[in-house]
Amino acid sequence: xxxxxxxxxxxxxxxxxxxxxxxxxxxxxxxxxxxxxxxxxxxxxxxxxxxxxxxxxxxxxxxxxxxxxxxxxxxxxxxxxxxxxxxxxxxxxxxxxxxxxxxxxxxxxxxxxxxxxxxxxxxxxxxxxxxxxxxxxxxxxxxxxxxxxxxxxxxxxxxxxxxxxxxxxxxxxxxxxxxxxxxxxxxxxxxxxxxxxxxxxxxxxxxxxxxxxxxxxxxxxxxxxxxxxxxxxxxxxxxxxxxxxxxxxxxxxxxxxxxxxxxxxxxxxxxxxxxxxxxxxxxxxxxxxxxxxxxxxxxxxxxxxxxxxxxxxxxxxxxxxxxxxxxxxxxxxxxxxxxxxxxxxxxxxxxxxxxxxxxxxxxxx
Numbered sequence: 001x002x003x004x005x006x007x008x009x010x011x012x013x014x015x016x017x018x019x020x021x022x023x024x025x026x027x028x029x030x031x032x033x034x035x036x037x038x039x040x041x042x043x044x045x046x047x048x049x050x051x052x053x054x055x056x057x058x059x060x061x062x063x064x065x066x067x068x069x070x071x072x073x074x075x076x077x078x079x080x081x082x083x084x085x086x087x088x089x090x091x092x093x094x095x096x097x098x099x100x101x102x103x104x105x106x107x108x109x110x111x112x113x114x115x116x117x118x119x120x121x122x123x124x125x126x127x128x129x130x131x132x133x134x135x136x137x138x139x140x141x142x143x144x145x146x147x148x149x150x151x152x153x154x155x156x157x158x159x160x161x162x163x164x165x166x167x168x169x170x171x172x173x174x175x176x177x178x179x180x181x182x183x184x185x186x187x188x189x190x191x192x193x194x195x196x197x198x199x200x201x202x203x204x205x206x207x208x209x210x211x212x213x214x215x216x217x218x219x220x221x222x223x224x225x226x227x228x229x230x231x232x233x234x235x236x237x238x239x240x241x242x243x244x245x246x247x248x249x250x251x252x253x254x255x256x257x258x259x260x261x262x263x264x265x266x267x268x269x270x271x272x273x274x275x276x277x278x279x280x281x282x283x284x285x286x287x288x289x290x291x292x293x294x295x296x297x298x299x300x301x302x303x304x305x306x307x308x309x310x311x312x313x314x315x316x317x318x319x320x321x322x323x324x325x326x327x328x329x330x331x332x333x334x335x336x337x338x339x340x341x342x343x344x345x346x347x348x349x350x351x352x353x354x355x356x357x358x359x360x361x362x363x364x365x
Contacts, residue, residue: 035091041240044069045083048095053159055097063096070094105134105142105162107149114150115177115343120186120336122151125345126170126178128322133163147180155180156187168194171271176203176327176345189335194268199332203263203273204252204347206324206354207282208291210259215250218276222269231289232271234279245269247276255358258285262328273325285354287323295321301357319353326351 033051035042042050048060048069055063061083063069069081072092081093113125124143126132132143147155147165155165158181165180167190179199181187193199223242225231235242246266253260259282263273274290277283283291297316299305305316331342347355 029097031095031097033093033095035087035089035093037089039087040089042087043083044071044081044085044087044093046241047087047093052095052097068096105145105148105164106140107152108140108145109149110141110146112146112150113345115345116341118334118337120182121190121334122165122180122182123330123341123343124178124180126175126327128173128175128348128350131172132169132178133166143178151180151182154182156182156184158184158187158191167191168268170327171274171323171325173322174325174327175348175351177201177330177343178327179330186335193332193335197266199330201265201327202329202331203265204326204328204351205261205263205273205277206285206351206358207259207261207277208285209257209282210254211249211251211261211280211282213251215248216280218247218249218280219245220276220279221245222272222275232269232275234275243267243269245272245276247273249277255362258358260355274323285324286320287325291323296354298357301354301361303361319357320350322350324351324354 031052033047035047039047045057045061045064048064049055049057052060064081064083067080070078070093071081071085071087072078072094073088074090078094087093110130113127114122115125116123124147126143130141130143130146134142134144144162144164144166151165156167157164159166165182165187167179167181167187170176170178179190181190190199220234221237221239221242222232222245223235223239225233237244244267248264248266249261251259251261261277261282263277265272269275271290274284274287278287278290285291286294286296288294295318297305297318299316301319326347327345328347329342329344331340333340
């Protein structure tokens with residue numbers, strides 16, 4: 001890697017494929033967590049958000065400010081916590097869980113492309129423009145709402161009603177395979193497989209530019225961007241809360257100004273593949289956040305109009321208006337049947353239209 005690291009703000013990262021631990025705890029029950037060496041320097045509110053993912057940062061901060069958190073240090077008197085308090089290794093954090101007041105997402109009759117289903121789990125081919133679980137500004141039209149309609153109460157409850165059945169995530173405009181747990185036992189087993197990296201994921205992408213290497217391992221830590229809240233970036237490895245991240249890629253085919261690649265993420269950080277490919281200088285096509293443009297037309301690929309490098313896009317036949325990234329395959333051993341499953345989601349029509357146009361252009365050269 002020849003590029004310099006971008007610097008990253010002191011925030012907590014929630015990985016893209018991060019799986020919440022199973023927590024057997026009830027509201028108003030005191031919980032104790034010991035600060036590990038790797039968590040040294042973390043803010044108290046971020047530490048608790050990481051250990052109790054079912055609670056929002058706002059709720060956690062309110063609980064801290066109301067005296068719901070106490071910190072014990074060896075040789076010192078217990079002290080009441082403050083949200084921005086920096087933790088030290090071996091400290092004991094006592095947290096009384098507050099009540100969570102939230103609505104259950106309303107089931108919606110959204111069509112689902114179910115690639116596999118049995119009594120314990122399902123694998124869905126997620127479409128573009130669909131958020132996995134409800135969040136600010138995205139309460140309806142989510143995958144969770146569709147799952148609630150199709151599967152009812154036959155979904156795991158480990159992560160609460162807002163994330164019923166959700167074991168991992170995909171970005172809003174990333175299509176492809178996503179794994180769903182139908183009960184808490186299978187959820188815990190799948191979470192363990194993710195933690196042990198025994199669930200193998202393969203992504204397909206169209207990138208801008210032609211990588212000079214046929215294959216390579218991108219090993220660059222990822223954290224939150226220092227200025228843009230929704231964005232991630234590659235960061236120095238010694239920055240607090242930055243997570244290691246590795247993505248192996250190989251080139252499928254090179255065109256004149258683009259290429260198709262397979263990506264095999266070894267870790268699961270937020271926007272990992274998009275950040276890593278942009279970091280190497282080959283961003284995902286139409287990735288507005290990391291590549292600088294959000295659409296591509298047939299005329300631009302054909303070369304009848306120049307490719308726009310600004311926010312003004314030429315008129316023409318739009319082939320793609322979201323990042324050309326697709327979760328193509330998922331392979332793992334079923335925890336119940338102990339049989340290996342390999343689930344494949346076909347390349348979606350919008351990305352395929354880009355490839356078809358590239359092939360036509362390539363054959364006419």
